[in-house]
Amino acid sequence: MEWKISSLKDLEHYFWRCTACGTCRSAYDFGPPPITRPICPAGTEFGFEGYYSSKGKAAFARGISDGSLTFDDPEFLEAIYKCTVCGGCQNQCQVDYKPHIPEVIEAMRREAVKNGAGPMPAQKNLVQSMKNYNNPYQGPRRVRLDWTRPFKKAKTPIKDINVEPAEVLFYVGCTGAFNKIAQAVPQATARIFQKLGIDFGILGESEVCCGSTAMRVGDAEEFKRVATTNLEAFRTLHSEKGVKTIVTSCAGCFRAIKKDYILSSEYNQMMDGIEVLHTVQYLHRLLKDGKLKFEKQLPWKVTYHDPCHTGRHLNKFRVDKDGSELWEGAYVGVDESECLYDLPREIIKAIPGVSFVEMDRIRGNSYCCGGGGGVMTGFTDWAGKNAGLRIQEGMETGAEKMVSICPFCYFNLTEGSKRIGSAMTLHDLTELIDLALPD
């Protein structure tokens, strides 16, 4: 299987399009009323221009490419990992660098890994764990099924798709499976599926990490290994077990399969006949078809946090490939139709009793929880601190609970809430749905 993963050299033309105008430092909207908010977690924490947004990342990339900056400087190495790859900066930029910003950040990391310097020590453990256990949490394979215990106890076991066929594969993801706090997410998802009588199965112990974390920290080789394994497994499940839909509750896995796996030369062939959906998309369809019917009241005042991976990371950028529209490589426009902005909000609003309030920074300008891009592993303290900022923003709306659709955000924001001594609790949207459905 061939993979088309860009090197920093391939992207040189694009990071040289950055004007250093600094517009990416904050999310600004003319309105009226006008609104300006910080958008870059790294800049907010570390302050110097190099850390700030895509402007700073273009500076680093230029420094690497002209030989001024090298990975043997440990401070520099750290600096390229002190970024959550959230794409908040990308949302502000309007020049031809825009479509390639996260790619440039990750290409620098790939360069660091190639040089034997990257990733950060804690992230190296994570990649090693992927090699050893097929998950980044150093968890033995059998632990992957821990979250299913309540189902066994209740005598409502979940199908093992390796054994029994099912149309829907619920791809759990490593965070939901191994992270004790985030286990609430697959549990709620599975309960909903059971309540709705959906024919679904899981890979159980044989599930392999999607590779997102490896890709985000620059280990393209490890990413390719697991992604290839998964693509092959998906194909087999389709042909042998009748899988037509892969559903995941993990924003990271969803982003990886939708945006990183397509870098494979065989993606179309492997995924032919298989649809990949985030749980929210799957359940929203059922809501529209009248099959998801809420009965119970949920008297909660909630706000919603858009995860980067189900939001702006799913932007589809239109780039003029051959110069027929503007010029070769020109950024032409962005299509946000695949970003999951409206669906979760529509579901939240459909739940009886829920009162919904928005934060200032939402949708494309959502403020990252601080856990992405390997930061939760590499710089745990900063990740929690940043999550506290987001919780604070949520509290300012008067909401008591923050809802999201990513186990990573779920965990990190929970940490953030604890850290600032907030009473705000985190909830995956599936938990709300589960509570509002009849038993």
Place this chain on the structure above:
Amino acid sequence: MTEIPKESKVDPRITKKLREIVGEKNATAAKHIRYAYSYDMSFVKPKLPDYVVMAETVEQIQELMRFANLEKIPVIPYTAGTNIGGLCIPERGGILLDLKKMNKIIKIDAESHYAVIEPGVSHGQLAEALYAHKLRFGWPVGPPSASVSSCAINHGIGGLNARYGLNSQEITSMEVVLPTGELVRVGSCAIVEDAWHSTLPLPKLDGLFKGWLGGTGIVTKLGISVHPIPPFLKVFTVSCDNVEDMYSYMLNLSNYEICDDLTAVSWWLAQVPIPYPYREKPDGQPEWFSFANTNSFTQKEKEAREEIWEMVVDEEKNKGTSLKVTQYPEEALRARTQLPSQIVGSTKNYCKMAGAGISWPGTFTPANKWAPVYTEWKKVLIGHNLSPSVRMSMYRGVHYGMLRAMIPFNKQSVDETENARRAIVECLKIDLDHGGIPYKPPVDFGNEINKRAHPGYLMLLRRVKQMLDPNDIMNPGKLAI
């Protein structure tokens, strides 16, 4: 190949002292941090600072200046670095002082119509805060994240220049740390601690810190006038086939002083983005477009402005000029009237096509010289394969104003950058010889200004600089004296 900044000398003793002053996390000599401050979008060659410091308090700045003065280390104040003139690129290394963390809006006096801000307050941030009081300021056609005070103290130009004057004319008071570390105040706040409403009727000492390109002190607080937002907006747009006709219209209309902003742009500047390299204007397209922003408090006031404008248009048509009432290209109009603007802020309409580089001969030029200067600029720019993307704006109550050519270029290429630099400096010389004066001038321009300057002016400039900055440590070299 691109230009690589030369390495500089770093002394760990200095880094240690800087950390003592501003805290461990706020001072560094790390190369990657310095590298990100070594260049901007202009043609000015990259140069590395030796240290980067972020200050959070006035006291820290004072201590820093005392130390730098003692050690004779240059200090370069920086807020966002978007000045388009390489003004924050250190000529002689030293300490790059990033002030973005000092971003408090200290006061908005909605009754007396002034605000007091720290240097790191951005246009976007202030626009939001003022809007809550239905107030506004003259936002430049630049990045929303850039500093309000840095724009004002360097004679920046905002969208209300035809109504209230340049942003530096809006300054009402200042607090400044001198290069030697003393804290001074000018304007009413010098007499009554909390009075920031006016620099008059005291001697106008604010002139010691305006237009000096960060060369005489560090502004730590700035009072500025702010103005009510009249609810009725009307933008009058016309086009002309030549610069002479456009000048005639602007001169005529400006006599009535009904506009917040009276600007004309050449066809090349009206494109989003500016064509790079030069492309011929299609036949049949007008060469000049103008937008005249007016804001009125009542419908009747708006109609009165319309009446004046219609009269001017009739007069100009009767003169037989090529003036036509036209639509200004939609995106370009939004970019210039919905300020601060992310479209221009992110340079989409300027250098999206060229790539990374932009510089300007930006000048204050007598309006009756606009047409001849433009005609010569056009030849020079086209000769260098660059678009003559020129803007003319009439200032408040006078017949002089901004004449500037926004010149994008491909900064990745040293040759293309040098080509742009040559063309721009050539244009600048033409303008200077017609009586124009460049604003926020890069050193190349400073040299040209000073070549033509009265010796008494240069002597005075040196004397004032020497008095305030005896060791020449404040952004040294930028004034080219």
